[in-house]
Amino acid sequence: MGKKPRTKQSHGEKVVKDIRRATHKQYSAEEKIRVVLDGLKGEDSIAELCRREGIAQSLYFSWSKEFPEAGKKRLAGDTARAATSTEVKDLRREARDLKEVVVEQALELRLLKKSMIADGDDDE
Incomplete structure (x- = not known):
């Protein structure tokens, strides 16, 4: 009744998705820390910072949430890391x-x- 029929993904859409996945930028821990610290400085708005870095605001906020948690673990003596x-x-x-x-x-x-x-x- 309310279900939409699933359309098969076209070959072009699949190629574009594969290219995006392959070219997806992976940020190092140092880059993440730099971005979070820039946001904490408050010199630019978070929106401007994210636009400049080419990241979504939600990604910035998840990094900023993980940042103090990682610091707490490290200070508590948990040195295990990926x-x-x-x-x-x-x-x-x-x-x-x-x-x-x-x-x-x-x-x-x-x-x-x-x-x-x-x-x-x-x-x-």
């Missing part, structure tokens, strides 16, 4: 390198054991 993508990539690369070293050493150990067994068999 790793940045660069840190995750570095840790994965380091783990991969360490695994390669372990594999190489395991192979060397196996070869040494085989050579020790072979040397023991020759003495008999």
Whole structure:
């Protein structure tokens, strides 16, 4: 009765949506802090600040709400935080390198054991 029929998203709309998603700016923690502090200074209105930074006012207000909460947690001794993508990539690369070293050493150990067994068999 009151339901609208769902229209299938056109190919063009899907492409535009995918492009917007791919080009969506990700703000670093430092950028978020800078924007929130600029808003707290009060030199410009929040609307002007958001327009200049290219963000929605709702996003600014969510950042400004998270800002003191993160400070409270940090001051309370909670040092756990989300790793940045660069840190995750570095840790994965380091783990991969360490695994390669372990594999190489395991192979060397196996070869040494085989050579020790072979040397023991020759003495008999």
